[in-house]
Each structure stands twice: as structure tokens, then as C-alpha cells.
Amino acid sequence: MQIIAHRGASGDFPENTLLAFEQALLQGADAIELDVFALDGELVVIHDHHLERTTNGSGSIYQYSLAQLQQLDAGLGQPVPLLWQVLVLTQGKCWLNIELKGADTLAPLLALLQRAEQQLQYDCQSLLISSFNHHLLAALKQARPELRLGALTACLPLDYAAFASALDAYSVHCDVSFINQQMVTDAKARGLKVYVYTVDAADDIARLKHYSVDGIFCNYPALSRARLQHAKT
Ligand code: G3P
Ligand code: MG
Numbered sequence: 001m002q003i004i005a006h007r008g009a010s011g012d013f014p015e016n017t018l019l020a021f022e023q024a025l026l027q028g029a030d031a032i033e034l035d036v037f038a039l040d041g042e043l044v045v046i047h048d049h050h051l052e053r054t055t056n057g058s059g060s061i062y063q064y065s066l067a068q069l070q071q072l073d074a075g076l077g078q079p080v081p082l083l084w085q086v087l088v089l090t091q092g093k094c095w096l097n098i099e100l101k102g103a104d105t106l107a108p109l110l111a112l113l114q115r116a117e118q119q120l121q122y123d124c125q126s127l128l129i130s131s132f133n134h135h136l137l138a139a140l141k142q143a144r145p146e147l148r149l150g151a152l153t154a155c156l157p158l159d160y161a162a163f164a165s166a167l168d169a170y171s172v173h174c175d176v177s178f179i180n181q182q183m184v185t186d187a188k189a190r191g192l193k194v195y196v197y198t199v200d201a202a203d204d205i206a207r208l209k210h211y212s213v214d215g216i217f218c219n220y221p222a223l224s225r226a227r228l229q230h231a232k233t
Pocket of ligand 2: 034035099
């Protein structure tokens, strides 16, 4: 079971910052999950489009220019990073799950991936692009069919993972509050990987190990790894 650092090592460091991503690497995470919005044609790494919870700014990010946003403090003096900076930081060190939050992220993502391939020789097929916005994922699949998609759900659908198959996704990403063995069995029968958010508690880790899920999104990657090793199935 893979350990995916949720917004970086966000339990101990300011979420979605380069510091949290560096710490996730130090804690031995297999992968890093992060959230992106589009601003001035660039992808910025932040979870909420309102700024109060994670920065010293206020209001919507859309009231800011990119230059203004980058002046804000996202915790411990860390700025809101560009996705580009995260690609540079993590290339060759771990795989990335990019969660598209803003509905206008598709064109900036396509441009950024092309730039990363040209300038960094980045292997975009190592990325996993996810969203709760399945229309966005369908459009991305049309534009770049070879990319790996992660279909997010916050519920337990009547037809289980059928929505992820319909998207030709690589994986289904489920809420720990709703996932059950039937969902995992259905997803695996469809050839999908199963990743579960957000999982830090020892009893959840043991239950998901018993279900044989493929990975968990954790706020405390090192602690979750230790709990996983000690969990009985
Ligand atoms: O991608 C998994 C998880 O991050 C989805 O929920 O709200 O933490 O972005 P959220
Ligand atoms: Mg997320």
C-alpha cells in the first residue's frame, strides 16, 4: 500500500507549500498529492479559493494577480508555490497526484505539461491527475488520452466504480468515511487502482489494509507508514 502525502506532510507543516513537500520526501512518502487553481494562466498550489484558512490574505484568489498572490504567507513564511516549482522539486524523487480544483485549470495544465516535457524532459505519464469535476477529467482525456486520471468521489455510488470506468480512469479515489469492501472489489474487477483519503487513524489504516487498497492519502506520512507496518489485517 502506497503512502501519498496529502498536501505534503501537512500534519506538521503548512499544507501545499514547498516546505511540506520537502518534508514529505524526507518522511519517505511514495507520492505527494496537491491541489491547484489557475491564476493568470499559471497553476498555483492551494486547496481553498478563499485565502483566509491557509494564508495571511483574505477574499478569493481570483481578486489577486499572480504576483500579489505570491507575496502572501502560506505559513512559516512559505509562499503559495507554482505547480512548476513542485515539478522541479520532486522530479525523479516521487510521483505526483495533481488535483484540479478550479474549473478553468485545463488549458493552463495542458500548457504546463507541454513546457515540462520540453524544458525538463518531464515524464507526464508518471503523473496522476484527479478531480471531483468529472467533466474536466473527460476533457483532459480527450486532449491527452495517455495521461493517468484519478476519479474522485466523496460518496458510495449505487454502481460503485462505474463512473471511473466511464472516464477511462487509472484509479478511483474514495473518501475513507464511505469506502467499503464492495467498492474495492468492484474497482479492482474493473482494473482500477484504489486510493483513499484522508487516512491517519490506526484503525482506518488497518481496515484499508484488510481491503487491500493500493494507497492512502496521509497528513503524517511517516506515522502512517509505521501504523501500516504494525496493522493486523
Ligand atoms: O485528493 C484527495 C483529497 O485531497 C480530496 O479532498 O478536499 O483534501 O482536496 P481534498
Ligand atoms: Mg486534494
